Every structure is written in structure tokens, then in C-alpha cells.
Amino acid sequence: MAKITSFKYTIFLSCSSILNLFFVSLYLHSRMEQSWTKNAAAEAEAVAGISCSGHGRAFLDGSIVDGKHVCECDACYGGSDCSEFLPGCVADADSGDPMFLEPFWLKHAASSVIVLPGWHRMSYEFNDGSLISKELETQIRKLHAVIGNAVTDGRFIIFGAGATQLLHAAVHALSTNDPSSPSRVVASTPYYPVYREQTEFFNSEDYKFKGDTSLYNNERDSQGNFIELVTSPNNPDGQLKKAVLQGPSVRTIHDLAYYWPHYTPIPAPADEDLMIFTLSKLTGHGGSRFGWAIIKDETVYQRMLIYISLSTYGVPRETQLRVLKLLKVALEREGKEMFDFGYKTMRNRWRKLSETMSMSKRFSIQELEPKRCSFHKKVRGPSPAFAWLKCEREEDNDCNVVLNSVNVTGRDGSLFGAESRFVRLSLVKCEDDFDLLLKRMQMLVSEENDSTKIMPQNKTTVNLSSPRSNAIYNWDHVTSKYHLEELTTHIQDQATMPAY
Amino acid sequence: MAKITSFKYTIFLSCSSILNLFFVSLYLHSRMEQSWTKNAAAEAEAVAGISCSGHGRAFLDGSIVDGKHVCECDACYGGSDCSEFLPGCVADADSGDPMFLEPFWLKHAASSVIVLPGWHRMSYEFNDGSLISKELETQIRKLHAVIGNAVTDGRFIIFGAGATQLLHAAVHALSTNDPSSPSRVVASTPYYPVYREQTEFFNSEDYKFKGDTSLYNNERDSQGNFIELVTSPNNPDGQLKKAVLQGPSVRTIHDLAYYWPHYTPIPAPADEDLMIFTLSKLTGHGGSRFGWAIIKDETVYQRMLIYISLSTYGVPRETQLRVLKLLKVALEREGKEMFDFGYKTMRNRWRKLSETMSMSKRFSIQELEPKRCSFHKKVRGPSPAFAWLKCEREEDNDCNVVLNSVNVTGRDGSLFGAESRFVRLSLVKCEDDFDLLLKRMQMLVSEENDSTKIMPQNKTTVNLSSPRSNAIYNWDHVTSKYHLEELTTHIQDQATMPAY
Secondary structure, three states, rough: OOHHHHHHHHHHHHHHHHHHHHHHHHHHHHHHHHOOOOHHHHHHHHOOOOOOOOOOOOOOOOOOEEEOOOOEEOOOOOOOOOOOOOOOOEOOOOOOHHHHHHHHHHHOOHHHEEOOOOOOOOOOOOOOOOOOOHHHHHHHHHHHHHHHEEOOOOEEEEEEEEHHHHHHHHHHOOOOHHHHOOEEEEEEOOOOHHHHHHHHHEEEEEEEEEEEEEHHHHHOOOOOOEEEEEEEOOOOOOOOOOOOOOOOOEEEEEEOOOOOOOOOOOOOOOOOOOEEEHHHHOOOOOOOOOOOEEOOOOHHHHHHHHHHHHHHHOOOOOHHHHHHHHHHHHHHHHHHHHHHHHHHHHHHHHHHHHHOOOOOEEOOOOOOOOOEEOOOOOOEEOOEEEEEEOOOOOOOOOHHHHHHHOOOEOEEHHOOOOOOOOEEEEEEOHHHHHHHHHHHHHHHHHHHHHHHOHHHHHHHHHHOOOOOOOOOHHHHHHHHHHHHHHHHHHHHHHOOOOOO | HHHHHHHHHHHHHHHHHHHHHHHHHHHHHHHOOOOOOOHHHHHHHHOOOOOOOEEEEEEOOOEEOEEEEOOOEOOOOEEOOOEEEEOOOEEEOOOOHHHHHHHHHHHOOHHHHHEEEEOOOOOOOOOOOOOOOOHHHHHHHHHHHOOEEEEOOOEEEEOOOOOHHHHHHHHHOOOOOOOOOOOOEEEEEOOOOHHHHHHHHHOOEEEEEEEEEEHHOOHHOOOOOOOEEEEEEOOOOOOOOOOOOOOOOOEEEEOOOOOOOOOOOOOOEEEEOEEEHHHHHOOOOHHHOOOOEEEEOOOHHHHHHHHHHHHHHOHHHHHHHHHHHHHHHHHHHHHHHHHHHHHHHHHHHHHHHHHOOOOOEEEEEEOOEEEEOOOOOOOOHHHHHEEEEEEOOOOOOOOHHHOOOOOOEOEEHHHHOOOOOOEEEEEOOHHHHHHHHHHHHHHHHHHHHHHHHHHHHHHHHHOOOOOHHHHHHHHHHHHOOOHHHHHHHHHHHHOOOOOO
16 A cells, blocks of 8 residues: 555656656746847836826837836826826827827837847848838838828839928928929928928029919919829828929928828828828827938939938948838738727817817818718718817917917918918827817917906807808808717727827 | 545645646746747747857848748858858958947847837837937947947037938938038048938039048138048057147038047047047947937027938838837946957957958058056057058059959948048958958968068069068067057956857
8 A cells, every 4th residue: 555655656746756857947038038138128018108197108219217217107197106287287299299199009019029130231222222111112012002192003113301401301201303494392381381381491593492383373473383292181281282283393201101091081092203201290209300202204303212221321230120110010900990090089089179169269270071082982071190270360360379378289271381370280290289289279268268257248249240241150060960970980990090 | 544645645646637637827928928929039039049150140031932031141141041151252341341240239139139019119200309218328428438439428419320310311311501612521531431322412512522621731722611520540550540620710520430449449539529429330230321420509409300300201210110119238246348349350250351451561550559548447459440551562553453353342442532442441340351351362362472482582572662660570579569458358258158
């Protein structure tokens, strides 16, 4: 009996010892598995794990205090963990910094992280002598095919440091080489201020900024060479646009930075001579300085290549690697997740702001029609990146001054070639920024309504003297027009919206 | 007795089971430890592990064939694992692509890798509204202090897309805003071709390229505003240079891309009004497109800031994070390891090429004096980035054509404002490229010596008709001058040189 017991014990002990050895080897193997990436990964995870109360973030290259990375807080938050709201803080709606997409990337941390060795692509050129990653070019073509917003077949693609660099490269490439008759660069008011600023600042002999397109929209004035910048949807007002000027001496550049389902219904794939896109407005990575142009004509493409080459010698290889990874994540499930998140976030913000502004007679915002979207395969309402706010009262000719009274600031309309009566309000910043903007705008509208209640005689005066009465009507009209569609999707959203 | 045995077994079994539990928990903990970075790290390690026979490399964003990343081979190698030498291949010594530093980064894989989350610094701006990382700026100041090649105290620092962007930003910032009298941009021949190419291509009203500085080096011709580009050590010939023009209407830009111990002795820290440096020539990361300018005058700094802002809106945040990491590694052990590797590699290449060229009468290369280096704390010999090759025979007025006969190509001297009798040969490319260049040059020189042996009557003719006889003397002279120092350090190197 003792022998049997002893035998049993020996068996158990042997099994247990074998298991011991197995687990030791498994553990050692798992330790060795990731050798040279281990410390960097651990550091990244540690920094990502620092809590900043949802109002900030710690970064790998952020400040270090007492040997620890510290939180960088959103604009109106402070304290070591960003938990303190700063009440007197300005709601800054100036910049079109699309931080509204950050929650998507926080949720997709595992699929969007890259591990970049020190020796990654050190060379000036890729192996084929070019400055662009063929894999990334292929991914961009696939992106446009899936989203259906641009034709890329048989077109050339070039990369640049955001739309910023590509816009000027395109103007340069399309200009005449004839200083006696420099090309006239024009854009329809209201236009993105950088068009004018770049052209004036670089002061080339070959092209000059000449203001609003409408000044040249008849034969008499349209002599000479023109470069028309067409922004669709337009920055600042979100309208889908077509080129205005026609003829053999007109070249067009289509700035399609916002032509994504986040910001607009996509009626059909764009198929223009020269189209510019930017990562900033697509995935929210403004800091990555990455954009691309899709070009029909080989000569124009070659001239833009020289421009990029002499200006910066291409886009950093680490950026190209990162963009490749980001676009792969953006296209997971045929883009459904990222573009749905983008669209729903922007639509909800627009809806909230519209509701507030519909109660005002002092302010109006642009009217945007619902349209069929080929990506969403249905008629859908607007979700623009910006509100193009107008101060309707005659005396409010500097609208930003009015906004400043409640600690709000936007971008002055005069920068867009319009009046200072207009202000562009950015709706694409982070949740904290938008919430504060909305709260302050509600305050402003509520002050207006309170004062009209106290002084009812003013109400009639404002209504009669202002074109706002029609705008209000239009707004209500538009609201009712797509109310049913919005309502249906709203109910669906409650069920499907991921918890970002 | 049986009881005691049974008790012992129970003790052993319990211990073994506890150990099992301990190892299981250790294993599970190590698996969970790196959660969201794990797959990316494993992918990076797998790609890094692909063998390309030491003549190529697989990259994360490289082509994928049959689901696997494939090798990208060095210029003259082929086959799926880059093991096949392509005999007819051209030894391309045209580009100054500093791939000679790649082995350093391969050796320092663990310390130089970065793990970059998808949500890293998405915003257009840093938290302080700027476009540059303060941590990186601090690291750059530290770098110059340690290496002793530039004064940064009380100076402004700006980042750009390599020296390429900063050179033109600086020309723009220093130019007059007066189209009736545009600034004259000049450089001493032989000069870096991009100076001319950029200024002509962008065709600003505010400045024009006006060629060689020496044309304006007297009072009569030096009316008007000048921007002198000073390259030290010079590209192509490696000479340390000073500004030539003087006076209140002269502005200078010091292009110090090569002012690192790799390429030149550092006599003293540079302390110029506007100095430009680039990561490419410092760490070898040309593909990262990163450079910086150190500026004394605040107005000039502000103008350059606007240039960068309107041209590209800053340098990608992923690049800034990567550069920060690379510079930290470069400065380990007070920079000793990277700069020693860089210097010794370049010095050995120069020595080998010099030895070969000293046997030629048909070709000469530039003469460089040994100098005291404050970084190495001793007098040291030259280690330039380029050989500035001259074809001495009268009939060889296109030197590249002569080189092409043995499948070598360099950069034509006429691009540098010199004669085509000169060719710039790059010595900074990867080991494979340099080895092939050296072999082909040895072949060329050996052909020359063979033919002079067969036709001794020619020897006298060439010797008499060519200024090369003196050059040869100078070369021998220089060689003997620093032979002792070189010999001593050579013996030391054999003991201390790490196995890159």
C-alpha cells in the first residue's frame, strides 16, 4: 500500500516538475520574444496610462517633472491632472484643428500604433529613386475607391506637407513662366485666407493674387491667364462648389480638404484636373503635415515634383509609415467605423449649434441643404466643419467683438475676403472646446432673448430691418425638410454609436 | 517511515504546485504587461529579422509578396535575399546620402526605436501654440554644447524640412522687400547647386541668384544688398570657409550641414548670425527631412517663422519625436560612440581613396590640411564627405564621361559653378557603394598606370603639360605631414573600433 502511495506521489511530483519546467520556458520565451522593442513599448504604455481626467494627455516628448511625464491639458483646463476648469477661459473657435477625431484613435490604440526602428528608411530616396512610398500611394487610391469621393485611375499622385505645401506647389506648377503677364490667382469670396497669404508672401514674378473670382466672370475682364482655386465644400461656409471661370487660359485647383463624409454628403466622385486632399481633415492628424494631390496632366505633375523636391525634398519617411498605418485603420470595415464616427460627431455638433442659433435674431449661420450621399447611400443632412456666423444687426459690423463679449473668438470674416460682420466658428476641435463654445453661444442668444423680453419694442425693429427674418424661415424650413431622416438615424445611432 | 516519506512527497508536491502557480501568473502577467503595443512590436521585430545578406533591408512599409515583407537591396545587389552582385552595375557616387551611419543605428536598435501611438500629438500646434517641441529644442542646444560646434546661448532656434527648406526660408527672410532692387544671392564657387536652383525656380521679386561671390569682392561692384551663402566645410570640396563680402548691406547665411566631427576637425564653436544644420548629415537620417536654424536677430527669426508657417506649417510631430530619440542616443557617452564611428568611417574611406588617387597623374583630389579639433582634443586629419575630383588631362574636359568609362558616375562640376573638368564623388553612401566606387577608381588608375608603362613616351608629355605634377607633390607632402598622427590613431582604432 505504501509503495502504491509512493508511486502515485512520484507520478504527481514528476508531472508537476515537468509543468514547472514548461512554465519556466514559456515565461522565458515570452520575455525574449520582444527583445529590442520592449523598453520603448513599456515607456509608451506607461505614458499612455497617465490619467489627465479626460481633459488632457501626456506625451512621450512632453515635459518631464521630477522624472515623470506630466499632463498637457485642453485649452480651458488646468491642474496637474487637468481636472480644474478655468472659468474665465476664452472659447477659442478660430482654428480648424480637427481634434474631434482623437477619441477614435484612442479607441483604436492597438491597431494604429507603430514601432519605428532607428534605422528605418534613413535614405533620402526610396529604392526606386522616388520620394513616395508606393504602398501608401496604393492605399490612398484604395481609400478614394472605397469612399467614392475622387477618381484616381490613370492619375498621378504626389505627396506634400499638408494641403499647405501642395496648394502653393500647384499654383506654381500652373502659372505661366512669363513675368510680363503673371497668372492671376483668384478664389470665390469667402475663401480660405491662406490662398491670398501664400501668394502674396512668396511674391513670385509668375503669379499674383487678384481676389474674388466674380470680378473676372465676364469676357471683357477675363483676358490673361487665370488660376482659380475652388474649395468644395467651401471653407468657411461648407457649400459644395464648382469652378466659375471657363476657357483655355483658365487652370483650376480643387481644394477638396473637406470632401469627406465627416463634413458633407458626397454626391459623386470628384474628377477634376488637379485635386488636393489632406490627412488633417481626414483622420484628424494635423500635426503630421501630410497631404496629397491627384493630377491628370503629366507636365503639371512633373512641375509639382520639382517644386516639392526644391522646397523640402519630400515628406518624412516616418510620417509616410504612420499615414499608411492610419489609413489601414480608417479603412477597416470599408471605412464604416471612422467615417460614421466622424459624421455623427459633426452632425450632432451642427444640430446643437443650429438649434441654439435658430432662437436668435441677432445672429445667423449658413444654410446647407440635405443631399444624397453615395457613401452613406441615402439623403443626409449637413455636418460642416465650420459655422459661418453673421451678425445681423447693422451696428454689429465687427462680429468678433460681439463674440468677445462672452469670451468667444472666431476667425474674422475679412480674412476670407468677406466683411467683418462674418466670423468663422470652428466646430472640429475637441469635445471640451466645442462644449464651451456651445455654452457661450447659448448664453449670448439667451441674453439676446432676455433683452428682447425686457424691451419688446426692439424686437419688431430688428425683424424689419434685418434680412434675418427670411434666414430664420429658411432654417426652419430646412430643419423640417430633413427632420424625418435625421430622426430615424438618431434613433438608430443610440443603438449603434460606439462609446467614444 | 512510510508516513515520513508521504509527508516529504506532500511537501515537495505542494512546493512544486506553488511554483507552478507562480510561473503561470508570471507568464500571464508578462503577456498582459504590453497589451496594445504587442502586435506592432512583434511585427517590427519580425520585419527586422528578415535576412538580406547584409546588402539590403526589409522595411515595415515595403512591398509584401505572398504575405511576406521582401528585401530591398542595395544599389548593386539583387535576388530575393540581396545575395547576388550585379556586375554591370554603375557605381553611383552622385548623391550625398549619408547611409554610412546606418550600421550605427542597426547596432543601437533597442535605444533608438520609438513606439508611436495613433493619437500622438494630432493637433496642428503644441500646447504653447508653437510648432516645435521644446524638449527637442533643448536637446539640440545640449548637442551643440557637447560637440562644441555652435553657440546657441541667447539664440533663436527654428525647425524646418531639412536644410533644403531652411536655406530658402533664410534667403527669403534676409531679402529686401524692394522689387526695384532685389537682393543679390551669391556663393563662392564651387557652391552647393541647390542655392542657385532654389532661387531661380521660386523666382521671387525680392531676390535673384547672382553667381560667384568673387565677382562682387570690390567696392565698385558691391553696391546694393547681398545675401552671401557660406558653406563650411564646403560642399563639394570640404574646405572650412569664411564669409567673403563685408559691409552693412551684406547678410550672410552659414550652411553648416557638414560642420560635425564626422567630416571635419572642429576648430571652434561657430558663432554666426544665421547658421543652418541638418539631421541628414549628423545622424544619417536624410529621409526624415529635419533641420534647424540658429538665429541671432529676432526680426529675422520672426520672418523665418512666417515662411515655415505659410510653406508647410511646421515639421511633423512624429519626426520631432523621432529626432528627439535619435539625438539622445547620439549624445550617449558625450557623443563619443556615434561621432567616433562617423569620423573613423569617413577617415578610413578618405585614406583609401587618397592612396589610390596618389598613384594617378590623370586625376587629382582636393588637398585638406590636418587641424586641431576641439571635440577630439587633438590635431586630426581630414575625413570629408566628398572627393572633389579633377581630370587633369587637357582633353578630359568632361570628367564624368571619363568616369563613365568604368561605370562610375559623380556630380558634374558645372552644377557647382565650376568646370565639368571637376566631378564631386560622394563618400558618404553605404559600405557597398563606397567599396564599388573605390574598386572602380582603382581600376581606372591601374589602367592609367598600365598604359603609361606600355607607352612611356606619353608619361613625360602628360607630366610636363599638366599642373598635376605639383598637385602630386602636395599630396605626398600632406600625406607625410599627418602620417604619424594617422598611424598612431590607426593602431588605436584596431583595438577600440566597435564591430559595426
